[in-house]
Amino acid sequence: MRQKTTAAERRAGLAAAERACSRSGKKLTPLRRRVLELVLNAGKPVGAYNLLKSLRADGFSDAPPTIYRTLEFLQAQGLVHRIAKSNTFVACSRPHDDHFGLIFVCRQCGGAVELEEQQVIADIGCCAGRLGFQMSRQVLEVEGTCRDCGAAL
Amino acid sequence: MRQKTTAAERRAGLAAAERACSRSGKKLTPLRRRVLELVLNAGKPVGAYNLLKSLRADGFSDAPPTIYRTLEFLQAQGLVHRIAKSNTFVACSRPHDDHFGLIFVCRQCGGAVELEEQQVIADIGCCAGRLGFQMSRQVLEVEGTCRDCGAAL
DNA sequence: CTCGTAACGTTATACTGTAACATCATTACA
DNA sequence: TGTAATGATGTTACAGTATAACGTTACGAG
Incomplete structure (x- = not known):
């Protein structure tokens, strides 16, 4: 199964985030942007605590609420999906529309x-x-x- | 949503368990039978640690591996489903056949x-x-x- | 400017699940 | 009948996942 994300896909994901946020009036803060980048770069479902480790390297807080709150936000914008069966998170492949x-x-x-x-x-x-x-x-x-x-x- | 299980459904669930076990050559031990009863009686998805509390009252071990092992067995027999989105377990409504x-x-x-x-x-x-x-x-x-x-x- | 709100930080803890090994029971078979 | 192999359960300890509660900071609206 393909596990890479192309640069184009990453750009598209971030662009979609900008649009989603401006549409909903929310802010794509550096933290939110960075978490989305991490999920996009992973190219496959990734665990919350893995993301947290990366955040530490970037100087953000590495306490659990940081990542769970941010992922919740990204989910609400339709940019990230949670995969319950593996307790992981993955970038949405079609962030441009509400979908099922x-x-x-x-x-x-x-x-x-x-x-x-x-x-x-x-x-x-x-x-x-x-x-x-x-x-x-x-x-x-x-x-x-x-x-x-x-x-x- | 209906949250009751009828006596007939509980009997059917246990009978299906007997059949499933005899078919697979496994044993429906008192512990396994009791856990299945508890799940059937709940009539809706129930958490592992809730089941564990009930087991304690019945004199079984109330350590986590007890319930997780038993639920794993019941899942393998197709008698119980795990619902990942809520970390709960529910009796299968059609334990008679392998299904999706x-x-x-x-x-x-x-x-x-x-x-x-x-x-x-x-x-x-x-x-x-x-x-x-x-x-x-x-x-x-x-x-x-x-x-x-x-x-x- | 200051108030209100959103975002983020921090601490602590709750909830969910498993690894590893010990003990007990049952079955098969010498 | 002994005994070895296997399956089932008990026990301890811990790993992994997630949230509550509250404090602090940033920032735009009025």
Whole structure:
């Protein structure tokens, strides 16, 4: 599974952050910008305490609330997703629009690929409707083995 | 969202456990049986440490490995699902067959409803196929607000 | 200028989960 | 029947994840 982020993708992610913040009237502070950069640079899901270590090197506070608050902000802007099954965070692949994504996470390499599948979303929305259930914006996590790791077995 | 389990459902869950164990050659010990009962009785997702408290009252060890090992066993038998987004465990609604389920979890009341939607599963399988991704059996978690909680707002 | 608010820092702690090893029970088999 | 192998459970200790509560700083609005 691809684990690199191109320079273009990183720029696009930061540009999306600028737009998201100006749209919502929030500020993309140096801390928030830096955390987003770290997540973008990782190119795959990364843990909160790993990010925290990097922040220390940059002179920011390395206490847990620092990173959790910042990630919460980035999530609220739709720039970062939390992957509950592995307690990690990953940059959103389509930060330009509110979406309901589908993310495939490899158990072996930890890599992740995010898709937006209209058909799946529509079907799930239909189920939710029958249940009278209101979905919130989120990503669905699908665990398994990616092509590269499967081939390596 | 419905949060009760009927006596019939509890009996069915335990009967399924007997079958699953005899099929796999594993033993449904008193501890395992009791934990499954507790999860069935809860009728909604329940945390590991809550279960642990109940075990203490029954004279079992209340150290964390007790409950995590037992839940792992029950998951392997397909009797219990883990809900990563809330770090909880819930009885499987269809313990009779290996399946790939879709579970709707209410943020307000913590209740959950599990569906098996062939169309959704097929669509996701199709995406996975295009990615060369091998899915493992699991449940997809959809977060939101259930009918009752939504009506109460 | 100062007030209000948002952002960030700091301390402490709660919650969730696992590693490693000991003990006990059961089964199979010499 | 002894005993070895295995599976199940108990026990201790700790690692990893996350949040509460409160203090401090920065900064724009009035």
